[in-house]
Amino acid sequence: MGPLNKLQKMDKDAMKAYNTRLILSHIIRAQSISKGELARLTDLSVVSVSRITDEFIQRNLIQLVDSESQGSLGRPSKDLRLNERVLRALVIHIEREETSFGIVDSSGAILDYQELKIRASDIGVDDFLTFICGEIRRYLTSRPEIEIIPIVSIIVPGIVDDLGGTVRFSSVLRWQNIDLAAKMAKLMPGYRFLVENDIKAVAVAEMYFGLSRDCTDSVVLNVGDGVGAAVIIDNEIYRGQNNTVGEIGHIVTNQAGRLCECGQFGCLQTDIAEWAILQEAAGIHPDITIEAVFGAYQAKEPWAVKLINRVVAGISLAINLVVMAYSPQVVILYGSLIYKFAILRRLIQERYPLYVNEYAKNDFELKFSGYDRLGHLVGGAIRAIIENF
Numbered sequence: 001m002g003p004l005n006k007l008q009k010m011d012k013d014a015m016k017a018y019n020t021r022l023i024l025s026h027i028i029r030a031q032s033i034s035k036g037e038l039a040r041l042t043d044l045s046v047v048s049v050s051r052i053t054d055e056f057i058q059r060n061l062i063q064l065v066d067s068e069s070q071g072s073l074g075r076p077s078k079d080l081r082l083n084e085r086v087l088r089a090l091v092i093h094i095e096r097e098e099t100s101f102g103i104v105d106s107s108g109a110i111l112d113y114q115e116l117k118i119r120a121s122d123i124g125v126d127d128f129l130t131f132i133c134g135e136i137r138r139y140l141t142s143r144p145e146i147e148i149i150p151i152v153s154i155i156v157p158g159i160v161d162d163l164g165g166t167v168r169f170s171s172v173l174r175w176q177n178i179d180l181a182a183k184m185a186k187l188m189p190g191y192r193f194l195v196e197n198d199i200k201a202v203a204v205a206e207m208y209f210g211l212s213r214d215c216t217d218s219v220v221l222n223v224g225d226g227v228g229a230a231v232i233i234d235n236e237i238y239r240g241q242n243n244t245v246g247e248i249g250h251i252v253t254n255q256a257g258r259l260c261e262c263g264q265f266g267c268l269q270t271d272i273a274e275w276a277i278l279q280e281a282a283g284i285h286p287d288i289t290i291e292a293v294f295g296a297y298q299a300k301e302p303w304a305v306k307l308i309n310r311v312v313a314g315i316s317l318a319i320n321l322v323v324m325a326y327s328p329q330v331v332i333l334y335g336s337l338i339y340k341f342a343i344l345r346r347l348i349q350e351r352y353p354l355y356v357n358e359y360a361k362n363d364f365e366l367k368f369s370g371y372d373r374l375g376h377l378v379g380g381a382i383r384a385i386i387e388n389f
């Protein structure tokens with residue numbers, strides 16, 4: 001076979017893999033969908049769609065269910081539905097204070113979830129990974145009835161190289177250039193590991209099951225332990241050449257501002273991240289908790305009113321920033337500060353229009369994520385399930 005034929009074959013295989021994942025992603029997003037509708041959404045012929053979905057059916061990955069809409073000739077038509085009992089993924093989420101893992105199925109349901117109290121930054125990377133892999137292997141051995149796909153997602157805060165499986169920089173974990181996927185594969189043979197940024201994982205969860213399910217362009221803005229955004233353009237995560245798109249928490253907005261954990265002065269997150277709020281409040285009340293800061297705001301203590309007003313302004317400026325940079329249909333606010341404090345959601349809802357450019361104000365919708373911190377697991381699982389095909 002000549003080189004040209006080899007090339008043609010590769011292209012054909014790559015095309016088939018692409019179409020397979022495209023169809024799969026539409027089935028997951030719809031949960032239940034007809035072949036005709038799939039053909040319309042993907043611009044493929046019904047014959048091409050059938051060729052791919054018939055293979056799924058043979059492998060018991062999808063099943064045919066009666067459609068709610070009536071088919072021609074009065075017979076009920078059939079819809080395709082994923083067999084979520086076969087498509088279950090293990091997802092690991094590493095945070096500043098703890099690491100968790102869970103089993104999530106293709107409908108986005110979290111079937112089980114465990115937390116490990118260990119700080120990644122307290123011990124070396126290798127010791128940390130050895131510990132969590134030991135715990136996960138023990139868990140999997142104790143639950144032999146749970147079958148998982150051989151691809152595992154690891155979700156981390158920071159900049160990752162998703163193709164190379166490395167963590168390039170995480171100020172939260174104090175990690176730099178860590179070959180995370182390779183290290184994990186050595187500790188847990190038989191599995192392949194995907195590495196994804198935490199906010200991008202939430203954006204995937206929102207796109208498949210949440211608030212951006214009906215749009216093509218959206219931004220998830222995280223306000224919590226740090227500040228960051230994930231951008232979806234045309235139903236795909238927009239990564240840029242280094243996958244650093246969305247690292248807006250480290251845009252310097254005030255050169256006279258506070259020192260950030262990244263080493264620069266006055267990053268956007270130094271006005272609105274939870275640790276920055278606590279640092280500021282500690283000037284008045286050492287050892288204050290974030291709950292007590294919001295309590296003081298509601299009790300109208302002047303320092304707390306000033307502090308929270310500044311936080312609301314900072315978050316509103318961040319909304320303006322992502323709206324002007326990416327022109328999304330929806331901006332979804334997410335993160336520990338957002339889901340913990342209803343008062344903060346109300347203040348942002350009232351005040352953000354004051355900070356958004358006049359001509360962009362009515363072009364997008366602001367929404368508050370329905371996910372708490374488990375949203376990361378859901379998005380990570382969907383990436384692994386699609387990668388498995």
Ligand SMILES: [Zn+2]
Nearest residue numbers: 250260262267
């Ligand atoms: Zn910074």
